[in-house]
Amino acid sequence: MNILVLGGGGREHAIGWALAKSPKCEKLYMAPGNGGTSEIAENISGLNAEDGQAVLAFAQEHNVSLVVIGPEAPLVAGVADVLREAGIDVFGPSAEGAQLEGSKDFSKQFMMRNDIPTAAYATFSDAESAIAYVQEQGAPIVVKADGLAAGKGVVVAETVEEAVAAVRNCFDGAFGAAGATVVIEECMFGPECSLFSFVSNGMSYPMTPAQDHKRAYDGDKGPNTGGMGSYSPVPIVTDDEMAAMCEIMQKAAAATKAEFALDYRGTLYGGFMLTKQGPKIVEFNARFGDPETQCVLSRLDADLVDIMVAVAQGRPEDVHVSWSEKWAACVVLASAGYPGSYEKGKVITGISEAEELAGVKVFHAGTKINEAGELVTSGGRVLNVVALADSFDEARAQAYRACDLIQFEGKQMRTDIGVKAAKGRSAWE
Numbered sequence: 001m002n003i004l005v006l007g008g009g010g011r012e013h014a015i016g017w018a019l020a021k022s023p024k025c026e027k028l029y030m031a032p033g034n035g036g037t038s039e040i041a042e043n044i045s046g047l048n049a050e051d052g053q054a055v056l057a058f059a060q061e062h063n064v065s066l067v068v069i070g071p072e073a074p075l076v077a078g079v080a081d082v083l084r085e086a087g088i089d090v091f092g093p094s095a096e097g098a099q100l101e102g103s104k105d106f107s108k109q110f111m112m113r114n115d116i117p118t119a120a121y122a123t124f125s126d127a128e129s130a131i132a133y134v135q136e137q138g139a140p141i142v143v144k145a146d147g148l149a150a151g152k153g154v155v156v157a158e159t160v161e162e163a164v165a166a167v168r169n170c171f172d173g174a175f176g177a178a179g180a181t182v183v184i185e186e187c188m189f190g191p192e193c194s195l196f197s198f199v200s201n202g203m204s205y206p207m208t209p210a211q212d213h214k215r216a217y218d219g220d221k222g223p224n225t226g227g228m229g230s231y232s233p234v235p236i237v238t239d240d241e242m243a244a245m246c247e248i249m250q251k252a253a254a255a256t257k258a259e260f261a262l263d264y265r266g267t268l269y270g271g272f273m274l275t276k277q278g279p280k281i282v283e284f285n286a287r288f289g290d291p292e293t294q295c296v297l298s299r300l301d302a303d304l305v306d307i308m309v310a311v312a313q314g315r316p317e318d319v320h321v322s323w324s325e326k327w328a329a330c331v332v333l334a335s336a337g338y339p340g341s342y343e344k345g346k347v348i349t350g351i352s353e354a355e356e357l358a359g360v361k362v363f364h365a366g367t368k369i370n371e372a373g374e375l376v377t378s379g380g381r382v383l384n385v386v387a388l389a390d391s392f393d394e395a396r397a398q399a400y401r402a403c404d405l406i407q408f409e410g411k412q413m414r415t416d417i418g419v420k421a422a423k424g425r426s427a428w429e
Protein backbone atom coordinates (compact mmCIF):
# COMPACT_ATOMS: atom_id res chain seq x y z
CA MET A 1 0.00 0.00 0.00
CA ASN A 2 1.01 3.63 -0.41
CA ILE A 3 1.56 5.51 2.84
CA LEU A 4 1.95 9.23 3.57
CA VAL A 5 3.67 10.44 6.76
CA LEU A 6 3.18 14.11 7.71
CA GLY A 7 6.13 15.78 9.43
CA GLY A 8 9.86 16.16 9.00
CA GLY A 9 11.59 15.63 12.35
CA GLY A 10 13.54 12.76 13.89
CA ARG A 11 10.28 11.27 15.14
CA GLU A 12 8.93 11.10 11.59
CA HIS A 13 12.19 9.63 10.26
CA ALA A 14 11.86 6.88 12.89
CA ILE A 15 8.18 6.29 12.02
CA GLY A 16 8.96 6.21 8.30
CA TRP A 17 11.92 3.86 8.85
CA ALA A 18 9.76 1.45 10.86
CA LEU A 19 6.96 1.55 8.23
CA ALA A 20 9.41 1.06 5.36
CA LYS A 21 10.66 -2.19 6.94
CA SER A 22 7.22 -3.74 6.38
CA PRO A 23 6.72 -5.73 3.17
CA LYS A 24 3.25 -4.13 3.01
CA CYS A 25 4.70 -0.66 2.47
CA GLU A 26 4.96 -0.23 -1.30
CA LYS A 27 5.50 3.49 -1.70
CA LEU A 28 6.24 5.87 1.16
CA TYR A 29 5.73 9.62 0.91
CA MET A 30 6.93 12.01 3.59
CA ALA A 31 5.79 15.63 3.74
CA PRO A 32 8.07 17.45 4.10
CA GLY A 33 10.52 14.78 5.34
CA ASN A 34 14.21 15.64 5.69
CA GLY A 35 17.66 14.77 4.34
CA GLY A 36 17.48 11.28 5.88
CA THR A 37 13.98 10.36 4.85
CA SER A 38 14.87 10.85 1.19
CA GLU A 39 16.68 7.48 1.43
CA ILE A 40 13.51 5.59 2.37
CA ALA A 41 10.72 7.74 0.94
CA GLU A 42 9.81 10.34 -1.61
CA ASN A 43 9.98 13.70 0.15
CA ILE A 44 7.12 16.03 -0.76
CA SER A 45 7.84 19.72 -0.32
CA GLY A 46 5.20 22.39 -0.70
CA LEU A 47 2.33 20.37 0.78
CA ASN A 48 0.84 22.25 3.75
CA ALA A 49 0.42 19.49 6.35
CA GLU A 50 -2.11 21.58 8.28
CA ASP A 51 -4.42 22.01 5.30
CA GLY A 52 -6.74 18.98 5.36
CA GLN A 53 -8.09 19.55 1.84
CA ALA A 54 -4.58 19.79 0.40
CA VAL A 55 -3.50 16.59 2.17
CA LEU A 56 -6.66 14.85 0.99
CA ALA A 57 -6.07 15.92 -2.61
CA PHE A 58 -2.49 14.60 -2.45
CA ALA A 59 -3.61 11.31 -0.90
CA GLN A 60 -6.31 10.75 -3.52
CA GLU A 61 -4.02 11.64 -6.40
CA HIS A 62 -1.28 9.26 -5.20
CA ASN A 63 -3.51 6.37 -4.18
CA VAL A 64 -2.50 6.68 -0.53
CA SER A 65 -4.43 4.33 1.76
CA LEU A 66 -2.85 5.21 5.13
CA VAL A 67 -1.90 8.67 6.39
CA VAL A 68 0.22 8.90 9.56
CA ILE A 69 0.21 12.28 11.28
CA GLY A 70 3.44 12.95 13.21
CA PRO A 71 3.16 16.40 14.84
CA GLU A 72 0.36 17.95 16.90
CA ALA A 73 -0.46 20.96 14.72
CA PRO A 74 -2.18 19.05 11.86
CA LEU A 75 -4.10 16.98 14.44
CA VAL A 76 -5.38 20.08 16.23
CA ALA A 77 -6.20 21.60 12.82
CA GLY A 78 -8.51 18.63 12.08
CA VAL A 79 -6.58 17.05 9.20
CA ALA A 80 -7.51 13.55 10.46
CA ASP A 81 -11.23 14.45 10.36
CA VAL A 82 -11.09 15.57 6.72
CA LEU A 83 -9.26 12.41 5.63
CA ARG A 84 -11.52 10.05 7.60
CA GLU A 85 -14.64 11.62 6.20
CA ALA A 86 -13.28 10.92 2.74
CA GLY A 87 -12.69 7.25 3.67
CA ILE A 88 -8.90 7.32 4.02
CA ASP A 89 -7.39 5.46 6.98
CA VAL A 90 -5.61 7.84 9.34
CA PHE A 91 -3.30 7.13 12.25
CA GLY A 92 -3.94 10.13 14.51
CA PRO A 93 -6.94 11.39 16.47
CA SER A 94 -9.65 13.80 15.39
CA ALA A 95 -9.44 17.50 16.28
CA GLU A 96 -11.60 16.74 19.30
CA GLY A 97 -9.27 14.00 20.55
CA ALA A 98 -6.24 16.21 19.87
CA GLN A 99 -7.64 18.74 22.35
CA LEU A 100 -6.19 16.45 25.02
CA GLU A 101 -2.94 18.07 23.94
CA GLY A 102 -4.21 21.29 22.38
CA SER A 103 -5.94 22.61 25.51
CA LYS A 104 -4.59 21.99 28.99
CA ASP A 105 -7.95 23.00 30.48
CA PHE A 106 -9.82 20.50 28.24
CA SER A 107 -7.30 17.85 29.22
CA LYS A 108 -7.56 18.57 32.97
CA GLN A 109 -11.36 18.46 32.82
CA PHE A 110 -11.16 15.13 30.98
CA MET A 111 -8.87 13.76 33.72
CA MET A 112 -11.10 15.02 36.53
CA ARG A 113 -14.27 13.57 34.95
CA ASN A 114 -12.58 10.21 34.51
CA ASP A 115 -10.78 10.00 37.82
CA ILE A 116 -7.31 10.02 36.25
CA PRO A 117 -4.62 10.96 38.81
CA THR A 118 -3.08 14.37 38.08
CA ALA A 119 -2.06 17.58 39.87
CA ALA A 120 -4.82 19.68 41.46
CA TYR A 121 -5.48 22.77 39.36
CA ALA A 122 -7.59 25.83 38.63
CA THR A 123 -8.21 27.66 35.33
CA PHE A 124 -8.35 31.44 34.83
CA SER A 125 -9.17 33.85 32.06
CA ASP A 126 -8.02 37.05 33.82
CA ALA A 127 -4.74 37.98 35.47
CA GLU A 128 -6.11 39.37 38.75
CA SER A 129 -7.97 36.20 39.82
CA ALA A 130 -5.02 34.05 38.72
CA ILE A 131 -2.63 36.14 40.81
CA ALA A 132 -4.95 36.03 43.82
CA TYR A 133 -5.02 32.22 43.51
CA VAL A 134 -1.21 32.01 43.28
CA GLN A 135 -0.88 34.16 46.40
CA GLU A 136 -3.36 32.00 48.27
CA GLN A 137 -1.67 28.71 47.23
CA GLY A 138 1.97 29.80 47.65
CA ALA A 139 5.04 28.37 45.88
CA PRO A 140 6.30 26.15 44.35
CA ILE A 141 3.47 26.23 41.84
CA VAL A 142 3.13 25.59 38.11
CA VAL A 143 1.75 28.14 35.60
CA LYS A 144 0.71 26.91 32.13
CA ALA A 145 -0.60 28.65 29.03
CA ASP A 146 -3.72 26.73 27.99
CA GLY A 147 -2.94 26.27 24.30
CA LEU A 148 -0.06 25.00 22.18
CA ALA A 149 3.10 26.98 22.94
CA ALA A 150 5.80 24.75 21.44
CA GLY A 151 6.73 23.43 24.88
CA LYS A 152 7.50 26.93 26.16
CA GLY A 153 4.20 27.70 27.88
CA VAL A 154 4.99 26.04 31.24
CA VAL A 155 6.75 27.68 34.20
CA VAL A 156 7.53 25.66 37.32
CA ALA A 157 7.77 28.64 39.68
CA GLU A 158 9.90 28.35 42.80
CA THR A 159 8.55 31.61 44.25
CA VAL A 160 5.24 33.47 44.26
CA GLU A 161 6.93 36.39 42.44
CA GLU A 162 8.06 34.09 39.65
CA ALA A 163 4.55 32.64 39.36
CA VAL A 164 2.98 36.11 39.26
CA ALA A 165 5.43 37.15 36.53
CA ALA A 166 4.52 34.00 34.54
CA VAL A 167 0.80 34.78 34.87
CA ARG A 168 1.34 38.35 33.67
CA ASN A 169 3.52 37.15 30.81
CA CYS A 170 0.72 34.85 29.59
CA PHE A 171 -2.02 37.47 29.82
CA ASP A 172 0.28 40.09 28.23
CA GLY A 173 0.22 37.94 25.10
CA ALA A 174 3.60 36.13 25.20
CA PHE A 175 1.90 33.03 23.72
CA GLY A 176 -0.82 34.83 21.77
CA ALA A 177 -4.24 33.16 21.94
CA ALA A 178 -2.65 30.08 23.58
CA GLY A 179 -2.10 32.18 26.72
CA ALA A 180 -5.54 33.82 26.94
CA THR A 181 -6.49 31.06 29.39
CA VAL A 182 -4.08 30.01 32.12
CA VAL A 183 -4.00 26.75 34.07
CA ILE A 184 -2.36 26.86 37.51
CA GLU A 185 -1.33 23.54 39.02
CA GLU A 186 -0.04 22.04 42.20
CA CYS A 187 3.68 21.22 41.85
CA MET A 188 4.37 17.48 41.75
CA PHE A 189 7.70 15.84 42.55
CA GLY A 190 9.44 12.71 41.29
CA PRO A 191 11.07 11.26 38.17
CA GLU A 192 9.24 11.71 34.88
CA CYS A 193 8.50 8.91 32.44
CA SER A 194 6.70 8.82 29.09
CA LEU A 195 4.41 5.93 28.22
CA PHE A 196 2.84 5.93 24.77
CA SER A 197 -0.14 3.76 23.93
CA PHE A 198 -1.69 2.68 20.66
CA VAL A 199 -5.30 3.65 21.28
CA SER A 200 -8.30 2.62 19.19
CA ASN A 201 -11.95 1.85 19.88
CA GLY A 202 -11.50 2.38 23.62
CA MET A 203 -8.53 0.02 24.02
CA SER A 204 -4.98 0.94 25.03
CA TYR A 205 -1.97 -1.08 23.90
CA PRO A 206 0.92 0.40 25.87
CA MET A 207 4.29 0.69 24.22
CA THR A 208 7.44 0.53 26.30
CA PRO A 209 8.39 3.32 28.71
CA ALA A 210 10.89 5.96 27.65
CA GLN A 211 12.39 9.12 29.04
CA ASP A 212 13.56 12.29 27.37
CA HIS A 213 15.88 15.10 28.50
CA LYS A 214 14.22 18.47 27.97
CA ARG A 215 16.93 20.85 29.16
CA ALA A 216 19.67 22.03 26.81
CA TYR A 217 22.75 21.36 28.96
CA ASP A 218 24.25 18.65 31.15
CA GLY A 219 22.85 18.25 34.64
CA ASP A 220 19.39 19.35 33.44
CA LYS A 221 20.58 22.95 33.24
CA GLY A 222 19.74 25.65 30.73
CA PRO A 223 16.63 26.37 28.71
CA ASN A 224 13.99 23.83 27.72
CA THR A 225 14.35 22.34 24.25
CA GLY A 226 12.38 19.95 22.08
CA GLY A 227 14.45 17.18 23.73
CA MET A 228 18.20 16.48 23.77
CA GLY A 229 18.18 12.72 24.18
CA SER A 230 16.18 9.75 25.39
CA TYR A 231 16.37 6.16 26.51
CA SER A 232 14.10 3.12 26.70
CA PRO A 233 13.15 1.20 28.75
CA VAL A 234 13.31 3.28 31.94
CA PRO A 235 15.31 1.39 34.58
CA ILE A 236 13.93 3.23 37.60
CA VAL A 237 10.26 2.33 36.93
CA THR A 238 9.00 -0.41 39.27
CA ASP A 239 6.63 -3.16 38.15
CA ASP A 240 3.90 -1.65 40.31
CA GLU A 241 4.39 1.75 38.70
CA MET A 242 4.31 0.22 35.22
CA ALA A 243 1.05 -1.57 36.07
CA ALA A 244 -0.44 1.66 37.45
CA MET A 245 0.57 3.60 34.32
CA CYS A 246 -0.96 0.94 32.05
CA GLU A 247 -4.16 1.06 34.06
CA ILE A 248 -4.31 4.86 33.75
CA MET A 249 -3.76 4.65 29.98
CA GLN A 250 -6.57 2.08 29.66
CA LYS A 251 -8.88 4.28 31.70
CA ALA A 252 -8.07 7.20 29.41
CA ALA A 253 -8.59 5.09 26.27
CA ALA A 254 -11.98 3.85 27.49
CA ALA A 255 -12.98 7.45 28.23
CA THR A 256 -12.05 8.60 24.72
CA LYS A 257 -14.46 6.04 23.31
CA ALA A 258 -17.23 7.04 25.71
CA GLU A 259 -16.79 10.77 25.17
CA PHE A 260 -15.54 11.50 21.67
CA ALA A 261 -17.70 11.50 18.56
CA LEU A 262 -15.38 9.07 16.84
CA ASP A 263 -13.14 7.13 19.20
CA TYR A 264 -9.52 8.20 19.49
CA ARG A 265 -7.34 6.41 16.90
CA GLY A 266 -3.63 7.01 17.22
CA THR A 267 -0.91 7.34 19.82
CA LEU A 268 -1.89 8.68 23.21
CA TYR A 269 1.19 9.98 25.00
CA GLY A 270 1.04 9.77 28.79
CA GLY A 271 3.58 12.12 30.35
CA PHE A 272 3.85 10.76 33.90
CA MET A 273 5.42 11.89 37.12
CA LEU A 274 6.26 9.03 39.47
CA THR A 275 5.17 10.66 42.73
CA LYS A 276 5.25 9.12 46.20
CA GLN A 277 1.47 8.66 45.84
CA GLY A 278 1.97 6.72 42.58
CA PRO A 279 2.16 7.75 38.91
CA LYS A 280 0.22 10.88 37.98
CA ILE A 281 -0.33 12.47 34.57
CA VAL A 282 1.63 15.67 33.92
CA GLU A 283 0.21 15.94 30.42
CA PHE A 284 -1.35 13.99 27.61
CA ASN A 285 -0.12 14.47 24.06
CA ALA A 286 -2.00 13.33 20.99
CA ARG A 287 1.03 11.94 19.14
CA PHE A 288 4.37 10.18 19.55
CA GLY A 289 7.01 12.04 21.59
CA ASP A 290 10.22 13.30 20.06
CA PRO A 291 12.97 12.05 20.74
CA GLU A 292 11.50 9.14 22.76
CA THR A 293 9.99 7.59 19.61
CA GLN A 294 13.45 7.11 18.11
CA CYS A 295 14.23 4.71 21.00
CA VAL A 296 10.77 3.16 21.29
CA LEU A 297 10.35 2.28 17.60
CA SER A 298 13.96 1.02 17.45
CA ARG A 299 12.83 -1.63 19.95
CA LEU A 300 9.57 -2.56 18.22
CA ASP A 301 9.54 -6.20 17.12
CA ALA A 302 6.32 -6.09 15.10
CA ASP A 303 5.02 -4.80 11.78
CA LEU A 304 4.19 -1.11 12.27
CA VAL A 305 2.03 -1.02 9.11
CA ASP A 306 -0.22 -3.76 10.50
CA ILE A 307 -0.47 -1.95 13.84
CA MET A 308 -1.23 1.45 12.36
CA VAL A 309 -3.84 0.13 9.93
CA ALA A 310 -5.59 -1.78 12.73
CA VAL A 311 -5.58 1.35 14.92
CA ALA A 312 -6.80 3.53 12.05
CA GLN A 313 -9.64 1.11 11.24
CA GLY A 314 -10.82 0.76 14.85
CA ARG A 315 -9.72 -2.89 15.14
CA PRO A 316 -7.63 -2.87 18.33
CA GLU A 317 -7.94 -6.66 18.65
CA ASP A 318 -5.59 -6.87 15.66
CA VAL A 319 -2.87 -4.77 17.32
CA HIS A 320 0.03 -7.05 18.27
CA VAL A 321 3.03 -5.41 19.87
CA SER A 322 6.24 -6.89 21.18
CA TRP A 323 9.49 -5.29 22.21
CA SER A 324 13.15 -6.15 21.90
CA GLU A 325 14.88 -6.97 25.19
CA LYS A 326 17.65 -4.60 24.19
CA TRP A 327 18.22 -1.15 25.66
CA ALA A 328 18.07 1.93 23.47
CA ALA A 329 19.77 5.27 24.01
CA CYS A 330 19.39 8.32 21.77
CA VAL A 331 21.66 11.37 21.77
CA VAL A 332 20.58 14.51 19.91
CA LEU A 333 23.24 16.41 17.97
CA ALA A 334 22.18 20.06 17.75
CA SER A 335 23.40 23.24 16.06
CA ALA A 336 25.46 25.74 18.09
CA GLY A 337 23.09 28.22 19.72
CA TYR A 338 20.05 25.90 19.85
CA PRO A 339 17.41 26.38 21.35
CA GLY A 340 18.19 30.04 20.59
CA SER A 341 19.19 31.22 17.13
CA TYR A 342 21.61 29.10 15.09
CA GLU A 343 23.21 28.98 11.66
CA LYS A 344 22.18 26.49 8.99
CA GLY A 345 23.88 24.96 5.99
CA LYS A 346 26.83 23.26 7.76
CA VAL A 347 28.12 20.17 5.94
CA ILE A 348 27.61 16.92 7.89
CA THR A 349 30.08 14.01 7.67
CA GLY A 350 30.58 10.64 9.35
CA ILE A 351 27.05 9.23 9.43
CA SER A 352 27.87 6.08 7.47
CA GLU A 353 30.93 5.44 9.68
CA ALA A 354 28.72 5.88 12.76
CA GLU A 355 26.16 3.43 11.39
CA GLU A 356 28.86 0.78 10.90
CA LEU A 357 29.06 0.47 14.69
CA ALA A 358 26.99 -2.41 16.05
CA GLY A 359 23.39 -1.46 16.86
CA VAL A 360 23.68 2.15 15.70
CA LYS A 361 21.05 3.96 13.62
CA VAL A 362 21.13 7.68 12.89
CA PHE A 363 17.77 9.39 12.42
CA HIS A 364 17.75 12.80 10.81
CA ALA A 365 15.84 15.80 12.15
CA GLY A 366 17.07 19.18 10.83
CA THR A 367 18.97 18.08 7.72
CA LYS A 368 18.59 18.54 3.99
CA ILE A 369 20.45 17.86 0.78
CA ASN A 370 21.72 21.14 -0.69
CA GLU A 371 21.99 22.08 -4.35
CA ALA A 372 25.49 20.61 -4.49
CA GLY A 373 24.09 17.29 -3.28
CA GLU A 374 25.71 17.60 0.16
CA LEU A 375 23.96 16.74 3.42
CA VAL A 376 23.77 19.94 5.48
CA THR A 377 22.18 21.17 8.70
CA SER A 378 18.80 22.87 8.35
CA GLY A 379 17.45 23.04 11.89
CA GLY A 380 18.24 23.31 15.60
CA ARG A 381 18.10 19.61 16.35
CA VAL A 382 20.09 18.03 13.52
CA LEU A 383 20.54 14.30 14.14
CA ASN A 384 19.32 11.67 16.61
CA VAL A 385 21.95 9.00 17.19
CA VAL A 386 20.39 5.78 18.52
CA ALA A 387 22.24 2.73 19.80
CA LEU A 388 20.69 -0.62 20.77
CA ALA A 389 22.68 -2.89 23.09
CA ASP A 390 22.35 -5.61 25.71
CA SER A 391 22.76 -3.25 28.65
CA PHE A 392 21.81 0.33 29.46
CA ASP A 393 25.47 1.32 29.98
CA GLU A 394 26.55 -0.21 26.67
CA ALA A 395 23.70 1.45 24.74
CA ARG A 396 24.71 4.85 26.10
CA ALA A 397 28.44 4.25 25.51
CA GLN A 398 27.84 3.05 21.94
CA ALA A 399 25.61 6.05 21.13
CA TYR A 400 28.38 8.39 22.27
CA ARG A 401 31.02 6.48 20.25
CA ALA A 402 28.81 7.02 17.21
CA CYS A 403 28.33 10.72 18.03
CA ASP A 404 32.10 11.19 18.08
CA LEU A 405 32.34 9.96 14.49
CA ILE A 406 29.85 12.54 13.19
CA GLN A 407 31.01 16.07 12.50
CA PHE A 408 29.51 19.40 11.55
CA GLU A 409 30.56 22.91 12.51
CA GLY A 410 29.06 23.90 15.87
CA LYS A 411 27.89 20.37 16.83
CA GLN A 412 26.57 20.38 20.40
CA MET A 413 25.17 17.59 22.53
CA ARG A 414 24.51 16.66 26.11
CA THR A 415 27.10 14.25 27.46
CA ASP A 416 24.94 12.87 30.27
CA ILE A 417 22.00 11.13 28.57
CA GLY A 418 20.76 8.46 30.99
CA VAL A 419 23.41 9.17 33.63
CA LYS A 420 20.92 10.11 36.33
CA ALA A 421 18.74 7.06 35.67
CA ALA A 422 21.80 4.78 35.71
CA LYS A 423 22.43 5.91 39.29
CA GLY A 424 19.02 4.61 40.34
CA ARG A 425 15.99 6.04 42.04
CA SER A 426 17.99 7.67 44.83
CA ALA A 427 19.25 10.26 42.30
CA TRP A 428 15.77 11.85 42.57
CA GLU A 429 15.60 11.90 46.36
Ligand code: AMP
Nearest residue numbers: 119142154156185186187188271282283
Ligand atom coordinates in the same frame (compact mmCIF):
# COMPACT_ATOMS: atom_id res chain seq x y z
P1 AMP B 1 4.01 20.04 30.08
O1 AMP B 1 4.20 20.84 28.84
O2 AMP B 1 2.69 20.15 30.73
O3 AMP B 1 4.49 18.62 29.91
O4 AMP B 1 5.10 20.58 31.12
C1 AMP B 1 6.48 20.65 30.78
C2 AMP B 1 7.31 20.20 31.93
O5 AMP B 1 7.02 21.02 33.09
C3 AMP B 1 7.02 18.78 32.41
O6 AMP B 1 7.70 17.82 31.67
C4 AMP B 1 7.46 18.83 33.84
O7 AMP B 1 8.87 18.72 33.94
C5 AMP B 1 7.08 20.24 34.27
N1 AMP B 1 5.75 20.23 34.90
C6 AMP B 1 4.55 20.40 34.32
N2 AMP B 1 3.55 20.30 35.20
C7 AMP B 1 4.12 20.08 36.39
C8 AMP B 1 3.61 19.90 37.73
N3 AMP B 1 2.30 19.98 38.00
N4 AMP B 1 4.50 19.71 38.72
C9 AMP B 1 5.83 19.66 38.47
N5 AMP B 1 6.37 19.83 37.24
C10 AMP B 1 5.53 20.04 36.21
Ligand code: GLY
Nearest residue numbers: 212227289290291
Ligand atom coordinates in the same frame (compact mmCIF):
# COMPACT_ATOMS: atom_id res chain seq x y z
N1 GLY C 1 9.54 14.61 24.21
C1 GLY C 1 8.49 15.47 24.58
C2 GLY C 1 7.45 15.66 23.56
O1 GLY C 1 7.52 15.12 22.48
O2 GLY C 1 6.51 16.38 23.84
